[in-house]
Amino acid sequence: MKSLVASELRAKIDESRKPNASCGKDFTLARVRSFQDADLKLQEACARLGIDKPHMIASH
């Protein structure tokens, strides 16, 4: 397995960034909204089905 260097990844990210791309803040908050919108719809769907909303994790 190859080890990565964060600064090299960061340089590649900067290289590949398109000039008109939204800044990190806008992009971050858009994805947060997208997640939370889906979460709300999920809650509604589960309420209609009479089941508990599943509890998403990423852990070990």
Place this chain on the structure above:
Amino acid sequence: MDVGTASMEDCAEPEVNAAVTPDRRVIELKGLVSAETVTPVIDQLQNAQPAEKLLIYIRANGGGEIRQLVLLIQALGTTQADVELAIGRYAMSAAATLWLWFLLDPIPGDDGVGRVVSVDPLKPAVLLFHRPRWPHASGGEYYCFYEDFEEESVRENLSKQVAIFDSLFERILALQGFGQVHAATVKHDGATYKHHLHFARDAYYGNNDYVISLNGVAA
């Protein structure tokens, strides 16, 4: 949660595995990503002065609740502080996602106001990344993935949420040159060899763990 000022003494294992200036206050996110650990961090981000220098130190963190992770990311996206995110020797799952998020999409801020970036570890570190999963209600010994839910309306919304994490993973692969790999496998002397990035992709979409080894920047 521990709050303190970093001291960078010359020792084998740094107190904080990142270069920290003395004027940056360290806030630890230790152990888990949960309401208990995340809420105090969010409070400090919301109450920070403009351009106040903070470092969120993800120490020995095994990940946790995605909802709490998203609330923390939201707080980072709206804070007035100047925030750096650093990892200890390992960060797993939701904790790894947090560091990778602001490596891929740092927020430059304005004269330090609202700046949020992930910084390099001094010593080597390991990140463990995988698709979000759902534990069985009765305990943590069984879990499933979004495609395992039977109801279409449930699966559809879970899929939208998982897509955010899939996108992060695809960008990490792309940065390592996945698009330039000429063949997933090659044959040589009676054996078939698979490219390591294709192994990584198979692991992630097969709902297994993907391990990222990071070099440290300290000599």
